[in-house]
Amino acid sequence: MTWTIETIIIGLTAGAVYALIAMGYNVVFASTGVLNFAHGEFFMAGMMLGAYISVSMGIPLVLALLLTVIIGVIGAVILERVAVRGVTDASSGLGASGWVLSTLGFGIVIHAGITLWMGPQLRTFPPLLPWGSIEILGVTVTWQRLVVIFAAIIVGFGLHLFIERSRTGRALSAVEQDPDAAELRGIPVIRLGVIAFAIGGGLGALAGFLAGPLSAAVSSVGLAYGLKGFVAAAAGGIPSIKGAVIAGFLLGLLEVFGVAFLGAGYRDAIVFAALLLVLMIKPSGLFGAGNVRAV
Amino acid sequence: MDRLTFAGPKSRWRYLGLLPLALLIAGPKAFATVMSGVTSLIVAPFTGTIEFSSSRYEIFNVELLLVYVIVVLSLNIVFQNGMISLGHSAFFLVGAYTTALLTTRADWSFWLALLMGVVLSAALGFMLGAPAIRLGLFTLAMVSMGYALVAEDMVTEWRSITGGGDGLSGIQRPAPFGELETYYWLIAIFAILVFFFTRNWLRSSFGRAGKATADNEVAAGSIGIDVRVTKVRSFVVSAALAGLGGGLYAPLIGFISPAAFTVDLAVLFLLMVLLGGGGTVIGPVIGAVILFRIPLAVEDITGAAGNISLLVYGVVLVISVRLMPQGFMSAWWFIRDRWLAKYKVQTMIDELKVDESAAHFDTLLAAASLEGSELRAAGMRKQLGGVKAVDGIDIAVLPGQVHALIGPNGSGKTTTLNLLSGYMESDYGEFTLNGENVPARGYVRARYGLGRTFQTPLLFGSMSCVENVLVALDRKHSENPIATLLRLPTARRNEHEKYQRALDILAAVGITDPDTQASVLTPGRRRLLEIARLVASEPAVVLMDEPAAGLTSAEIEHLETMVRSLAAAGVGIILVEHHVDFVLAVADVVTVLDFGKVIAHGSPQEVRQDPVVMKAYLGAMPDTAEGQD
Numbered sequence: 018m019t020w021t022i023e024t025i026i027i028g029l030t031a032g033a034v035y036a037l038i039a040m041g042y043n044v045v046f047a048s049t050g051v052l053n054f055a056h057g058e059f060f061m062a063g064m065m066l067g068a069y070i071s072v073s074m075g076i077p078l079v080l081a082l083l084l085t086v087i088i089g090v091i092g093a094v095i096l097e098r099v100a101v102r103g104v105t106d107a108s109s110g111l112g113a114s115g116w117v118l119s120t121l122g123f124g125i126v127i128h129a130g131i132t133l134w135m136g137p138q139l140r141t142f143p144p145l146l147p148w149g150s151i152e153i154l155g156v157t158v159t160w161q162r163l164v165v166i167f168a169a170i171i172v173g174f175g176l177h178l179f180i181e182r183s184r185t186g187r188a189l190s191a192v193e194q195d196p197d198a199a200e201l202r203g204i205p206v207i208r209l210g211v212i213a214f215a216i217g218g219g220l221g222a223l224a225g226f227l228a229g230p231l232s233a234a235v236s237s238v239g240l241a242y243g244l245k246g247f248v249a250a251a252a253g254g255i256p257s258i259k260g261a262v263i264a265g266f267l268l269g270l271l272e273v274f275g276v277a278f279l280g281a282g283y284r285d286a287i288v289f290a291a292l293l294l295v296l297m298i299k300p301s302g303l304f305g306a307g308n309v310r311a312v
Numbered sequence: 313m314d315r316l317t318f319a320g321p322k323s324r325w326r327y328l329g330l331l332p333l334a335l336l337i338a339g340p341k342a343f344a345t346v347m348s349g350v351t352s353l354i355v356a357p358f359t360g361t362i363e364f365s366s367s368r369y370e371i372f373n374v375e376l377l378l379v380y381v382i383v384v385l386s387l388n389i390v391f392q393n394g395m396i397s398l399g400h401s402a403f404f405l406v407g408a409y410t411t412a413l414l415t416t417r418a419d420w421s422f423w424l425a426l427l428m429g430v431v432l433s434a435a436l437g438f439m440l441g442a443p444a445i446r447l448g449l450f451t452l453a454m455v456s457m458g459y460a461l462v463a464e465d466m467v468t469e470w471r472s473i474t475g476g477g478d479g480l481s482g483i484q485r486p487a488p489f490g491e492l493e494t495y496y497w498l499i500a501i502f503a504i505l506v507f508f509f510t511r512n513w514l515r516s517s518f519g520r521a522g523k524a525t526a527d528n529e530v531a532a533g534s535i536g537i538d539v540r541v542t543k544v545r546s547f548v549v550s551a552a553l554a555g556l557g558g559g560l561y562a563p564l565i566g567f568i569s570p571a572a573f574t575v576d577l578a579v580l581f582l583l584m585v586l587l588g589g590g591g592t593v594i595g596p597v598i599g600a601v602i603l604f605r606i607p608l609a610v611e612d613i614t615g616a617a618g619n620i621s622l623l624v625y626g627v628v629l630v631i632s633v634r635l636m637p638q639g640f641m642s643a644w645w646f647i648r649d650r651w652l653a654k655y656k657v658q659t660m661i662d663e664l665k666v667d668e669s670a671a672h673f674d675t676l677l678a679a680a681s682l683e684g685s686e687l688r689a690a691g692m693r694k695q696l697g698g699v700k701a702v703d704g705i706d707i708a709v710l711p712g713q714v715h716a717l718i719g720p721n722g723s724g725k726t727t728t729l730n731l732l733s734g735y736m737e738s739d740y741g742e743f744t745l746n747g748e749n750v751p752a753r754g755y756v757r758a759r760y761g762l763g764r765t766f767q768t769p770l771l772f773g774s775m776s777c778v779e780n781v782l783v784a785l786d787r788k789h790s791e792n793p794i795a796t797l798l799r800l801p802t803a804r805r806n807e808h809e810k811y812q813r814a815l816d817i818l819a820a821v822g823i824t825d826p827d828t829q830a831s832v833l834t835p836g837r838r839r840l841l842e843i844a845r846l847v848a849s850e851p852a853v854v855l856m857d858e859p860a861a862g863l864t865s866a867e868i869e870h871l872e873t874m875v876r877s878l879a880a881a882g883v884g885i886i887l888v889e890h891h892v893d894f895v896l897a898v899a900d901v902v903t904v905l906d907f908g909k910v911i912a913h914g915s916p917q918e919v920r921q922d923p924v925v926m927k928a929y930l931g932a933m934p935d936t937a938e939g940q941d
Contacts, residue, residue: 052450100630104637115637117396117453118586121579122629129622240575244461247454282469289458293443296455300446 022156024273030162030231032269033169037224038246039253039261040176045217047180047256048189049210051101051116055124057243059218061236063089063225065131068140068234078145085226086219093218096123097211124239132236142229165227172220173262180258189213190256245272248288252295254305264303314592314641316520316779318804319811320827325648329594336504340496344370347377351605351612358613368492372564375496377604378503379561384584384596385510386553391582392514392591393546394526395444399456401578402440402463403433403551407558408568409467409474412483415563422486422563429559430552437551441544460578468570479569483562499560506553509797511593513549516796516807517786522546523591524772524783530735531770533754534763535784535849587632589639598640669822670873676820677847677881684711684882685746685761685852692731692741701727702738703908709853709884709901714875716887716895716916719905720928725888726767728905729855732886733757733764745853759787763851763883767858769838773831777823777841780830781814784848817844822870836867843874853884860891872898896920904928 038060045053063085071081100119146160180186192199192209200206228242249268253260268288275287295303335343349364356362387400410429414420420428440459444452467474474480485491489498513519524532525542532539562568580603588599606628610621636643687709694702702724709715717725731738734750734757743750750760758764772780789810795803818826821844823837830841839859846854859875860868868891875898879885889895895902895916902919904912912922919925 052453100633104633115586115633118583119630119633121583122626122633125622125626126630127626129619129626133619133623244454244457248458251451251454280469282465285458285465286462289455289462292455292458296447296451297443300448 019156022154024277025270026153026156026158026162028270028273029266030165030269031272032249032266033166034224034228034231034242034265035245035249035268036169036262036265037172037220037227038242039250039265040173040258041217041220041224042247042250043256043258043261044176044180044189044220045213046250048192048213049101051120052247053096053214053217054117054120054243055096055100055127056217056221056246057239057241058124058127059089059092059221060225060228060242060246061239062092062127062131063222064142064229064234064238065135065140065225065236066222067226067229068142069135071143072141078143082145082223082226085222089218089220089222089225090215091218092127093214093221094211096120096218097214099123101214102207102210124243128236128239135236137236139233139235142234144230145227161230165231168223168227169262169265172223173258176216177258185209185212245288248292252292252302254299254302257302257304260302260304314514314589314595316515316523316775317782317807317811318515318799319808320778332597333504336500340371340374340493341366343496344374347374347605351609355609355612371492371496373604373608375492375499375564376561377600378499379557379564380581380584380604381503381597381600382506382557382560383554384581384600385506386550386557387581387585388590388592388596389510389513389522389550389553390546391585392519392526393522393543394449395543395546396449396453396582397440397456397547397550398453398575398578398582399440399459399463400550400554400581401460401573401575402456403436403554404558404561404577405460405463405467405570405573406433406436407555408562408573409480409558410555411559412480412562412568413473415484416480416482422484426556426559430555433555433558434548434552437548437554438544440551441547444543444547445540457575457578460573460575464570464573464575467573475569477570479567479571481567483566483568485563485566495564499564502556502560506556507597508799510553512797512799514591514593516803517783517791518545518793518796520775520779520783520786523775523779526591527772527774528770530754531766531772532783533735534733534758534766534770535845536755536758536787537783538755583629586639587629589641592639592641595639595641602640669820669870670877672820673874674877674880676816677877680847680850680881682850682881682883683761683852684884686710687732687762687853687884687886688742688744688747689732690742692728692738692743694727694731694736694738696727700908702731705905705908705910707732707886707903709886711852711882711884712879713900714879714885714887714898716889716899716902717905718889718892718895718902719911723905724908725905726857727908729764729857729886729888732855733762758849761850761852763846763849763854765839765842765846765854765856765859767861769835769842771830771833771838771841771845774829776827776829777818777833777844778811778814778826780841781817781844781848782810784845785810785814788848788850814848817848820844821847821874835862836864839863839867839871843871847878851883853886854878855886855888857888858890859887860889860894868894 038056041056041059042053045051066088067081067085070076070084071078076084100123101116104115104119144159144161145164148160150157150159180190188199188204189209191204192206245268249265250261252268253264271291272284272288276284279287335346344366345364348370349362352359352361352363383400383404387397390397407429410432411422411425414425414428415422440456443455447455468477485495489495521532521537521542524537525539529539584599584603585596586599587603588597589595603625606625607621610624614620687707689705689707692702692705693700705724705728707715707728717728719725727736730736732743734752734754737752743752745760745762750757772783789806791803791806815826821840823840823844833841859871863871872894875885875887887895887899899916902914902916903910904919904925906928911928912919912925914922
């Protein structure tokens, strides 16, 4: 019983991280149609910069968190300007695939740059809250885990409300449905793209910062987390925020229990088998709009 | 754009292709010398030295590059078909491990082991290709990356068979190619074969069907292309070739471990394709050379590999996308065309000569000896959301008959066409062509001779006009795939005939610039091209959705004669149209729809005088409605 609860909490924590990453993909994709292949490296950068700012520079954690997120936002705005804008509007289909190359390239730059600067070794990352742990149902749970889980839920709700209720948020989803029509109605498509990338970059860095204390910071995590975050997004149904959060948590749970029963070597196999299964049954994902339209 | 056919005017630059071939044949030392020399020339400003080296290290690099070229060429086939795979390291891995395991542990001959690796990779390609049909573009990219990751994990996990993380060593090169210098020849021969194979693939009916699918799946289905078959076929062929690359890689290195088959490698392959120009014949090779040499060049400069070269790499990618968003080859063509344009006399696009074109069109159709079919649909019903979009409609069209379907907006005309085309399944109703039940799948009905044009013309935008027509001709002129891929004389003749016929059809509809890319045509010419493609698919019954929309009055006149000619050739036509004059001029029978039901049916004259129709559609005073549109 204790083991089950422990495993669930570990799974939910991992899932929360995936959910946060997934939301970043979704916000960007929803308003630009771009899948940010550098997103996993933003997560990594958030983790490494967080460790650097809080430990090496000795800046208080809350301030360090704020700084990290701001850097993530700035980085994403640069990414949008350098690697996306003007590259997406080629003629048709895969002709417009330049951004695949440039976002991958930008991710490589972040990865190599941070590894060069901070080295490939692990860095310690202090927990966000000083209180240690509490006991839930007879199980000791660190506050860090609870923080991560609640952060994912709160950010998910906030983002959901933002997209559904606020003018800017609604405009973001309008752009996704029909960029030309949105442009004609006076919606500033380019500015919204920048905003979407800013939110996405901030979310990526935030996720990295929150996940840092769970293990330790290291510059090689970008690919794996970027991929898992995408799995959560796709299984949840891009660009649904609700889907990202729920699928993120489910993915985390599936992963820990899968590893517990089958062994760590099958971690990725389980994850991708589950994704394929979901997509075979419902191609648009759990909460995706079943967009089936004839000519 | 790169051509998708072997026929047509020859490029003046094609002999440039002989240079790399000559270099390959010149042997490992010469190749290595040129490669290392060019690299050192480029980095000379930083290093201050120029060195032409044919050391064993450089020879090894050349061979590794050729192995990568094989994989990159294979990936290009998938990309050209409109799919992004970030999982080709998995096929590379399967080929390498199969060859290594069978030769070291089971004492198989290298050749059999290599074959087995290719077969197993193809099988894995089928497993990845099958879901590819249903996944979105980027979901497929990520899922394929998952395959690469899982393949790497599995090899690490199955320690007893694969040696786990420690890898497999002692992989021998096969007999006459035992040394590094001689092994070069084996790799070079395969690289040349794979190059010509992929070139022939891309420029034959396979490549055209793939490109058409990538451009527009609905339009591809409308001429009878089975999108699923195209995609799975590309994946299987591509995976087999990537497996071949892996099988050649293992003996080259002599030692393999999971660390050599990371997702990073799969990403590198894709970057090579994209940088050079995805879907082009030569582009991926150029991309492979550039991205292969960059880390070595950086190493020359800094004396250290690793993250610095990775950094340079990333920067090069971002900059190159800004400079040439569609890859190296597109940029090259752009420059070349600008340069050639200086010397070329600009010709005005010919005015459309309607009479001439109409006569040509008639002769063409007469020569095609089309056979009309009788289409019957009875009691079709379709509910869309809460609306009965189609509520019990019967339609029949006889060979040679023009049947117009008119009605106010939202009366169910386009839904009816989509039901007939098989794009939607009707909730209830029967559908027969010449008395035969045909399942409601777009491409199946197209194969039974049901042609279709669309409200907004659906063309294969990235292909030229003549290629758009060729894709449709491919469906009707089956060919021997082996002759095609080997480009035997029969296949060349066949291709040439098809090309001439495509030009003929284009001329007959009035398109005189066959090499223009379809996406830059004017709306009127788009309609014409769609009709040319339709004629090329030799339809028995044709469904046209508002063919006159957006045309000038001269163009409508032209369209009118073409519709008449098609009917005269025996093709049955169902026409949805708002343009009343046009309908009254060409239709034999008119059916009027409103709220998903037939409200009138008869000859144009009868319908015109029907009071219900006047009220619902033409307005109360038909005389004022006339002449407007």
